[in-house]
Amino acid sequence: MLVLNCSIKLLTLEKMLKSHFPESLKAETDNLDHYTNAYAVFYKDFRAYQQLLEEHDVINWDQVFQIQGLQNEVCDVSNAVANSKQLGVKLTSFKAVQFSPHSALPDTNALKGSSPRLTYLNTADADLLNRTWSRGGNEQCLRYIVKLISCFPSVCVRDDKGNPVSWSLTDQFATMCHGYTLPEHRRKGYSQLVALTLARKLRSQGFPCQGNVLDDNTASISLLKNVRAEFLPCRFHRLILTPAAFSG
Template sequence: KLLIFSPTPNISPRQSPSTVYGAVMNINRGNPVGHEVIVDSWPDFKAVLTRPQREVLALGDFAGYIFNIYAAFYRDLDVYRKLLLDTDAINWDQTFALCGSRLLFLREELRDEETRFNPGFTFSSLNSSHIDLLDETWHFGGSEHSRRYLANMVQCFPSTCILDSNGHPISWIIMESLGTLRHGYTLPSHRRRGYSSMVQRAQARRVHAAGFPVYGLVALDNTPQQKLLVSLGFQRLSELCHYCIHSPAYQ
């Protein structure tokens, strides 16, 4: 279970499927990771599911729940349940993660603050030379799957980082396939200097300028990150985002 935060401006309060919306936005902008959309009916749909294209998963390099992630939104629980259980929308023989939520966007602008760097520090984007560092500092890193996942995210989606005077990242964040702000991290030796808030604010403005919804998912026990997002002008949304990981090997 993850808390959902959003500063998204110019959106009236209403139920909104932001994980699905983020995935659809990426599909409509070149579909860099090969996702597709499934609905119960068209055009009057009551349940929506986004998933990796079957031919992408068939390549083998993108197996496991890190890559095989679904996003779901529904207005009718029975219709949603039928879509999952009575169709081939989900391959239950594979390991996957299902991200589902019903959200309430609250309008609020990001707060503006002056950016002050140490001499020689600059804003930049992550690149392939940074994958080792990202993998070493990620809680779920340390495998070939995690390295491929991070390399794919860095290659396909916007990222923001702060480089020190030697050109090494000291704080960063990435947008991933569902449009969320993820993988925020600051090296321990550079914490408590405001760098995390700088990269998150810069990234939020960047993805919003590109037309994406701006929101992040935060673990229930990650109080420091929750406080940081609130200080930046993010609004905690009313419901939780649930990640369900299905592994047929453990059934």
Template sequence: MFHLQGPQLLQMLEKSLRKSLPESLKEMADDFDHYTNTYQIYSKDLNNCQESLTTLDVINWKQRLQIQSSQSSLNEVIQSLAAAKFAKVEHTQCILYVMPETARKLLPSLPETKNLPVGYGPPKAINQEMFKLSSMDPTHAALVNKFWHFGGNKRSQRFIERCIQAFPTFCLLGPEGTPASWSLMDQTGEIRMGATVPKYRGHGLISHILAVHTQALDQLGIPVYNHTDKANKIVQKISHNLHHIAIPHGWNQWNCEPL
């Protein structure tokens, strides 16, 4: 280790470090893009967590952002930090599901994992003459944006395009040659955007595509999980049928906006 002296050496160091930043941090340049400005937090020591987040300026509170965690106990810490940074916070709690193979590997202590079927069952049968398995294309982002509950704007469409370009995606193309049902991941590794166009609902397409997506990710060694609103009974029923396991403390998100 050596001490840097003079502004020129410091500028060289800064330039070098910026080249090594994860792409996710380089993309957090739009102060109003809360889709990309996302933080995930887990801490065994809430006091230490608050001190670290306060002193190290890990979070850019000048942006619209979201914080995600499986720990609802972080609420007091985040609310306190946001108040100190003059930010408005909205806390949402949802059901967090982990897929069977991921649960068996990473959460063997959960009682629910003891009764899981071994291996993968076949995806729900569909009309394979009518629907063809494919991957998503960035040009499909507008369609996904239209049906995503949290989308419907330019920033969400740009976010969806990036997710399609960066992560494994699956869809079923309908007779028109466009996606009838799809499953996408976001930058946190979660299966986040899945839907079926109204015309083809009731054919079991989303159950089929989720099973295919889950198996593909597991074979790549990627933990598979997703969350859903407590009022979304349809997704809960699909998750139950696919033997997804609900994690006890659920999924928490804090949407933060500077005042």
């Protein structure tokens, strides 16, 4: 096997592969889909991160996308580069949490019958999740949720008609997200059961058990404290960047 070490030859090979890649295998992209157009950031030197943003062909600045990370400079550096490129930036900051491996599951005897039932989500549930998610309610989010359900672990409680009443799923960065219980089914312990069951499932498959919560989401913060989740000293930051062509 020939090993290429020359940067010029590597670039030439990359261009050849791109030009001959089968159209049927190319993923469709949506320039408005910031759910899928997403980048997770970690760096040892924020200057290296800034240089990476300023490099050509690293990020597609012509589409709406998100950047997320746990380091404070993510916000300042991303904002500075985005402003230089005339992109709008929407920042949301969360408490970062990690589930304890020692949290015990609540009593599940009541869920061993046919109803209610502890199980997992399927793609037929995506419309309900899209309608109930504060970040959802649009076509891009619906497609995104379908992908998450299809590819990553999830947990839900279903009622006697088989409909999900409480759930949580995992995103592409192995973060637990969209934990939700329908209002008429709250105060039954479902949220705690779903969160801990999903955390245990993730841990058994080698994933971290992490999540994030808004500062004003007092119900979720109370639940996390009850299950002895660890609130990390860092913050979770999500920036949604929008080119001028899509703002308005």
